[in-house]
Amino acid sequence: MNALPATIAGLHRLIAARKLSPVDLARESLARAERLNPALHAFIRLTPELALDQARAAEARQMQGALRGPLDGIPVGHKDIFETAGIPTTGHSRVMEHHVPAKDATVVRAWAEAGMVMVGKLATHEFAWGGPSFDLPWPPARNPWDTSRFTAGSSTGTGAAVAAGIVPAGTGSDTGGSIRGPAGLCGLAGIKPTYGLCSRTGVLPLAHSLDTTGPIAWTVEDCALLLQAMAGHDPSDPSSANRPTPDLLTGLGDGVKGLRIGVIRHFHESDLVVTPAVRAGVDHLAEVLRAEGAEVRDITLPPLMDWNATGWLILMVEALAVHEPWLRTRFRDYGEILRERLALATLVSGADYVQAQRRRRELCAAMAAAMLDCDLLLTAAQASEAPPIDKVSKFASLEAPGLTIPFNLTGQPAMTVCTGFGEGGLPVGAQIIGRPFEDAAVLRAGHAFERATAWRQRRPALAA
Numbered sequence: 001m002n003a004l005p006a007t008i009a010g011l012h013r014l015i016a017a018r019k020l021s022p023v024d025l026a027r028e029s030l031a032r033a034e035r036l037n038p039a040l041h042a043f044i045r046l047t048p049e050l051a052l053d054q055a056r057a058a059e060a061r062q063m064q065g066a067l068r069g070p071l072d073g074i075p076v077g078h079k080d081i082f083e084t085a086g087i088p089t090t091g092h093s094r095v096m097e098h099h100v101p102a103k104d105a106t107v108v109r110a111w112a113e114a115g116m117v118m119v120g121k122l123a124t125h126e127f128a129w130g131g132p133s134f135d136l137p138w139p140p141a142r143n144p145w146d147t148s149r150f151t152a153g154s155s156t157g158t159g160a161a162v163a164a165g166i167v168p169a170g171t172g173s174d175t176g177g178s179i180r181g182p183a184g185l186c187g188l189a190g191i192k193p194t195y196g197l198c199s200r201t202g203v204l205p206l207a208h209s210l211d212t213t214g215p216i217a218w219t220v221e222d223c224a225l226l227l228q229a230m231a232g233h234d235p236s237d238p239s240s241a242n243r244p245t246p247d248l249l250t251g252l253g254d255g256v257k258g259l260r261i262g263v264i265r266h267f268h269e270s271d272l273v274v275t276p277a278v279r280a281g282v283d284h285l286a287e288v289l290r291a292e293g294a295e296v297r298d299i300t301l302p303p304l305m306d307w308n309a310t311g312w313l314i315l316m317v318e319a320l321a322v323h324e325p326w327l328r329t330r331f332r333d334y335g336e337i338l339r340e341r342l343a344l345a346t347l348v349s350g351a352d353y354v355q356a357q358r359r360r361r362e363l364c365a366a367m368a369a370a371m372l373d374c375d376l377l378l379t380a381a382q383a384s385e386a387p388p389i390d391k392v393s394k395f396a397s398l399e400a401p402g403l404t405i406p407f408n409l410t411g412q413p414a415m416t417v418c419t420g421f422g423e424g425g426l427p428v429g430a431q432i433i434g435r436p437f438e439d440a441a442v443l444r445a446g447h448a449f450e451r452a453t454a455w456r457q458r459r460p461a462l463a464a
Contacts, residue, residue: 004028004075005165005463008222012070015062022062022073022117026055029075029119032166036462039147042160044080044138046120047087051075054117061115070225072115077161077170080121081128081204082108082213091127091204094137094333095326105202106237107171107213107230114229119167122157128173128206129154129319130338132389140389143186144460145426149386152181158216159186165463169217169226173203175210176315176397177381177404180431183216183416184381187427187460189223189446190216192404194437195411196241198227199234207318208239210311210408219456220417220446224248227439241437248440256448257293259375259441261286264301268380271304272401275384277422282380282430285419288452289378289445299374301406302366308401310363311409313356316345337394344395360409367410376445377433379403381416385426404431413439417446418455 003011003025014020030048037043058073067073083089083101090096104112112118123141125131131153132140141156143149144164151159155172159182162170172179174192183190191214198213205211215226232245263286268274290296320327323334323342331339371377380403393399407414413436416429432449434442450456 002028004032004168005218005459006168007219008070008074008168008217008225011074011168015073016067018062022055022058023052025073026051026075026117026119029167033119036164036166040142040144040160040164041123041139042141042157042164042166043077043120044090044092044123044157045088047118051117051119054112058115058117068115071111071229074116074169075119075167076111076116077119077122077158077167078108079124079155079158079171079173081124081173082171083202084108084118084121087121089121089204092124092136092138093126093335095330097137101202103202106199106234108202110230122161122170124156125154126335126338127204127323128175128178130335130341131156132392133335133337136335142389143386144462145187145386146424148388149426150185150389150392151386152185152382154178155182155216158182159188162186162188162216162218163460163463165459169215169222172214172216174212174214174408175206176311176408177402179214179216180381180404180414180416184429185386185427187418188216188218189220189415189417190214191223191227191413191415191439191442192407193227193231193439194413196239197437197439198230199237199240201234201236205322207315209318210315220415220443220450221252223415224252224443224447243437246437246440248443251440252444252447254444255292256289256445259294259445260373261289261294261296261376261378262299262370262374263296264377264379265298266300267304267403272383272403274380275422277420278380278382278384278428281419281428282378285417285430285449286378288449292448292452299370299377301370302363304401304403304406306359307363307406307409310356310359311405312397313348313352314360316341317348317353320345340394364410367412371435375434375441379431381429381431385422385424385428407433412436413442415442415446417449420455
């Protein structure tokens with residue numbers, strides 16, 4: 001039985017009905033990885049023995065009528081900044097090439113306890129920032145819609161593996177857009193949860209005041225299932241929000257009737273001029289949600305470049321704080337892109353960082369004021385369809401403003417959904433943004449959009 005590619009929800013129905021063996025599913029996922037990974041470089045390491053052991057345990061629960069929930073027996077890959085006990089976690093870097101953690105990251109453990117089956121470790125930009133790089137121990141991941149194209153970053157392997165149908169889900173991290181970017185260019189759903197909703201313990205850091213962890217999957221419904229299992233307070237993570245875990249599933253199908261939605265049109269039409277297909281995708285999303293009963297209007301925020309300059313300065317300095325000890329002793333072990341980005345950060349002064357944090361507070365206040373009468377916001381996720389992977393600039397994030405980093409600054413939940421296809425049949429996406437800790441509303445709107453459109457029926461030819 002060819003179960004993949006499929007959604008988590010669909011696979012769960014088959015497993016629960018005993019029409020699909022978790023062991024057969026794991027074997028199929030591993031076989032797809034062996035067949036497709038030489039072209040995609042999505043995985044830097046497969047874990048077949050662990051996968052089959054976990055799948056056999058899931059199958060035993062299946063036969064006993066004791067499944068742990070909708071994720072039991074579902075294959076998954078973990079971005080290689082999520083620590084995995086006894087399995088190398090390298091950050092896709094020569095610096096940590098032989099690092100073998102003693103414990104799982106909290107999120108890895110949570111998904112394992114839900115019954116998920118780990119197929120392997122996924123490619124990333126070096127330490128979630130330096131890429132796409134061609135001078136590291138492993139090559140960069142390729143886009144399944146066209147293997148000459150970029151996946152966006154830094155959750156590169158997750159985007160490639162899920163879009164290709166190797167696994168139906170994977171972990172991502174998002175400091176400036178690293179979940180939402182790959183979701184956009186690979187035609188997926190991916191949510192950056194509210195800052196503090198999901199643990200970062202055991203995840204290699206990039207920028208402490210911006211880092212978040214979240215899921216990437218084929219559908220919004222699947223993201224909701226995954227996020228429900230990974231959300232919650234973790235006392236070992238100082239940034240973890242000490243509040244009850246929200247129910248992200250009960251109201252998922254309630255639709256958007258009566259919700260007030262603001263379109264940040266100037267972000268993607270004038271502050272950064274996106275391609276016609278990307279712009280049409282945002283308009284399409286807004287029109288569908290309006291037809292589903294939402295009130296939609298345009299809103300204005302501070303210019304996108306203000307958000308970009310503030311966000312990237314903070315990210316650079318906080319990343320330097322993480323890597324400075326290694327930079328002093330192992331400078332040449334870093335890939336060229338990350339090495340030069342971190343070197344640039346040494347030119348930023350303490351006064352610059354303080355001023356950026358001051359401006360951040362002003363921007364957050366402007367966002368909060370704009371959302372007093374808006375439940376959700378919309379804007380583009382990426383400026384264009386996926387570019388050729390060998391044409392991505394070393395300092396791309398500083399050359400043009402990014403559409404995703406504003407919501408890392410504010411800590412709001414933000415999700416990318418596929419809104420259509422552009423030049424060369426490449427996917428485009430748009431963001432749905434909510435108030436802090438109102439992740440359920442973001443998921444609800446994304447799910448309503450996917451139910452009302454047919455974009456989830458189209459897969460890359462490579463995944464067939």
